[in-house]
Amino acid sequence: MKIQPVKVALVGCGGISNAYLGTMKSKFKILDVVGGYDRNPDKVKDKVEKFGIKAMTFEEILADDSIEIVVNLTAPTGHYGVIKKLLEAGKNVYTEKVMTVELEHAAELVKIAKEKNLYLGAAPDTFLGAAAQTARYVVESGMIGEVTSCVSILTRDSEIFSRAFPFTARPGGGIGFDVGIYSITALLSILGPVKEVSGVTRMRNPERKNFALENFGEPFQIECENLMAGTLQFESGTVGNVLFDANSIFTVPERPVLTLHGTMGVMYMADPDHFGGEVKVILKGGNEPFAMQQSHAFTEEYRGLGVAEMAWSMRLGRKNRANKEMAYHALEVLHRIVQSSETGVNQKLESTFEKMPPIPRGYSGQTYFEFMEEMGIAQ
Known part of the structure; x- marks a missing residue:
């Protein structure tokens, strides 16, 4: 049986689109990226020249029946409006995180996708990479026994990020929603759904000044949380603590704890912001960690892996792994932490999701055969 590639178009051709296009155009035979749209014509022109895609209007993308997946790479505040129009036009959609800023908007999109029998996938897709899949294998093999607790800590410097990436100072771009969601998603992929959370959030020093040369001294406002702490009670019985702090330092490479x-x-x-990396284990009776051998695919940066996995899922008639239910649940976890901070009361989650099968082991790209990795997501 010959599998026809899935035609893909982009909406939003900003900086992150380079990573997506670099992967989708060169790594996956299942994808045929044909066009892109951005409100800024210069951004589209740049992608046309770099990646050989066609410049399209939003209306042309909506009207083109040959385009089966639209990848939404707009800023988070624009996600709801863009995705809703795409779904209503009958398009399958894969979106950059987060699905939407407001939880009720995400619920509406999930409902529309279900009613229209459309795929709706969402980043982050790093949990499909070699590191997180190896970690899941360690847990599910029973190597470390029953998981009783987990911890996630990460720091960034909002003084830097809010100037370099203005959306991180706006609603939906706070430390939890912009970066913490990578940790949350990785934990969900291994441990399953969360049933209840408590949390504290802060918006420290919202009045800021810009120190970039082109607009030195101009004031700007932080409009979202830049510190988030939460306790997560998983349905499995595991208890987790998360701390996401954008009032600290930023290092290269970053050194989050998970x-x-x-x-x-x-x-x-x-x-969890990356696809590869070492997974280390200390077993009972030992004192020093040892690195696990990675026998899963996708050790390099593969932004857009979730798009390819969704395309294979469409062709094979199965549910995609980076699916709307898991993405919605991750978003709800973050919103319930905020809600708990506002009310001082633990918050129960209303959503859940089904853990999807892991990526099969053994399809590493470190072989003679470059097509091996894609074979992993074709199963």
């Missing part, structure tokens, strides 16, 4: 504690060992995960 650790799972089990009855027979402790596992130290790699940076």
